[in-house]
Amino acid sequence: TVGGMRDISTLYVDFVQFRRPEYEPPPSTGTLVTHGIYARGLASGPANPQWGDLSNVDAYSQLVGKRPVLVHGFQQFYDAIPVPGIKHLLANYPEFMLTLESGSLNLDQILAGQADAHFDRIGRDLGSIPHTIYVRLMHEMNGNWYPYSASRVADGQRKYREAFRRGVTRMKAAGGSN
Numbered sequence: 001t002v003g004g005m006r007d008i009s010t011l012y013v014d015f016v017q018f019r020r021p022e023y024e025p026p027p028s029t030g031t032l033v034t035h036g037i038y039a040r041g042l043a044s045g046p047a048n049p050q051w052g053d054l055s056n057v058d059a060y061s062q063l064v065g066k067r068p069v070l071v072h073g074f075q076q077f078y079d080a081i082p083v084p085g086i087k088h089l090l091a092n093y094p095e096f097m098l099t100l101e102s103g104s105l106n107l108d109q110i111l112a113g114q115a116d117a118h119f120d121r122i123g124r125d126l127g128s129i130p131h132t133i134y135v136r137l138m139h140e141m142n143g144n145w146y147p148y149s150a151s152r153v154a155d156g157q158r159k160y161r162e163a164f165r166r167g168v169t170r171m172k173a174a175g176g177s178n
Helices: 055-064 083-092 107-111 116-127 156-173
Strands: 011-015 033-038 070-076 095-101 133-137
Touching (some): 107 156, 133 156
């Protein structure tokens, strides 16, 4: 894929293993590939990097002999955004991506406004960090394993797009323009 890119692009590679010495990440092909890592620990897990614990990321960096450019964590809408932890992470690693999952809210509930307060809080909190934050909002929507999966409600594809737009619009309006 990288060889077929015609324009200057960035490809984020998401690594999910930490302690497998036999695993070797693919070699970088110049500036087109950015080394990234998914740092384990679900929302409140002790080794989740956005909470300020960088031990798994640091151990991974030592293991492979290279520090990732992008660190990736997961969180539910209802979890507080740990601004100090994210700032600590960004003081040690250049980029952060946060995947936001809806918890138990489905698309109809999100469209009815039940996530609005969460979107507003997330936008305010992320907006207080003077750095670009990559947000993956309601990922893997094409499956059936999340409450927000498009297959779980009538007219799910349209509703997913509307729910996604609603979340982005509210987060940006609350101050999350970064």
